[in-house]
Amino acid sequence: MPTPTYPRKPLARGGAAVPPLALGSWNTWDRMPSDEAVALIRRAVELDAGFFDVAYYNMGPHAENSRTDILFGEALRASGVARDDIVLCGKLWLWDWPGQPFRGQLLESLQRAGLDRFDTLVVGDYMVAPDMARLVDDVNALIDEGLVGSWGINNWRIEHTREALDVAARRGLAGPSFAQLKYGIARRAMAEGDAYGPLFADGTLTLQASDVFEGGILATGRVPQRKIGADVGGVREQIAALFPEVARVADGFGVTPAALGIAFCLSNPATANVLFGASRLAQLEQNHAALALALARDHGAEVRAAVADCAVDREVRADGVW
Ligand SMILES: NC(=O)c1ccc[n+]([C@@H]2O[C@H](COP(=O)([O-])OP(=O)(O)OC[C@H]3O[C@@H](n4cnc5c(N)ncnc54)[C@H](OP(=O)(O)O)[C@@H]3O)[C@@H](O)[C@H]2O)c1
Numbered sequence: 402m403p404t405p406t407y408p409r410k411p412l413a414r415g416g417a418a419v420p421p422l423a424l425g426s427w428n429t430w431d432r433m434p435s436d437e438a439v440a441l442i443r444r445a446v447e448l449d450a451g452f453f454d455v456a457y458y459n460m461g462p463h464a465e466n467s468r469t470d471i472l473f474g475e476a477l478r479a480s481g482v483a484r485d486d487i488v489l490c491g492k493l494w495l496w497d498w499p500g501q502p503f504r505g506q507l508l509e510s511l512q513r514a515g516l517d518r519f520d521t522l523v524v525g526d527y528m529v530a531p532d533m534a535r536l537v538d539d540v541n542a543l544i545d546e547g548l549v550g551s552w553g554i555n556n557w558r559i560e561h562t563r564e565a566l567d568v569a570a571r572r573g574l575a576g577p578s579f580a581q582l583k584y585g586i587a588r589r590a591m592a593e594g595d596a597y598g599p600l601f602a603d604g605t606l607t608l609q610a611s612d613v614f615e616g617g618i619l620a621t622g623r624v625p626q627r628k629i630g631a632d633v634g635g636v637r638e639q640i641a642a643l644f645p646e647v648a649r650v651a652d653g654f655g656v657t658p659a660a661l662g663i664a665f666c667l668s669n670p671a672t673a674n675v676l677f678g679a680s681r682l683a684q685l686e687q688n689h690a691a692l693a694l695a696l697a698r699d700h701g702a703e704v705r706a707a708v709a710d711c712a713v714d715r716e717v718r719a720d721g722v723w
Pocket of ligand 1: 424425426427428429454555556581582583611612613614615616617618620621625629630631657659660676677678679680681683684685688689
């Protein structure tokens, strides 16, 4: 495996250190030719981004029946990349749980991608508060079975994240070790707010930044036609309007807006990993990896100062209620 160029942190307390960058599967592998997917996987490992989020988009608001996970699995096998050189993160949905049990969801997801285990997984968001004791038990059963090593949560309300941590601690089980939250130059309420803040500060949780370009808006200034992540707080128009300023600041650092966005996320000490979508090799190659990592490593404080006024979600609640 290539020598890391950026300090790695564990995603789970006491766990193995992970690459600082991760590639998402939503609307990515199914939007590129297969040889490009193979090349992207190989290059990601070289560029400190050998961490892949693998989800089967088949439920609730994501009943898209996408083949992106299958295509990722095929490309991964064709890439020849060693399993031990990458981190694979699965996804469990709560939309139809417990009607659709976690074990069935996970086995189906593994089977589709041709995998035998995930290193970690994210338990998704929900409409109705889940039965937390059962949820923690069910995830721990997967850990006991060796199907996954650890787990994290996605945009959960802080009260439910704390409940999961408490239930797990009381029972001597594994609680969530990281929070995948929407986070970027323009959207900071949950990741930097006072609800999750104490859990990041005391090391209970690490942060996985996601949706960092707001589906691409903060990389290109254009709002994509395809479906992108939920607009919590209805601030997307303001985010799009912010792009010229983000581009101006990025230019001042001699990087692309996308690289600036990643560097911003990495410069938060709570961040263990930045998850973003790349639908072409060039997006990783030329724009993100090397530039963003060097910028965060050498000029993190300056980046934060330069975009200090760019948060547009100050009215959005930090506790995840919306
Ligand atoms: N926690 C949450 O609420 C949440 C929400 C959404 C997604 N996610 C997770 O986060 C992952 C990433 O999310 P996402 O892909 O929807 O959003 P994203 O990372 O904010 O945006 C990805 C898109 O930005 C564009 N882009 C990326 N790099 C670029 C570059 N260097 N130059 C120009 N354009 C660039 C590409 O658009 P084009 O492909 O159009 O070129 C790419 O598909 C998903 O796979 C999912 O796992 C989480």
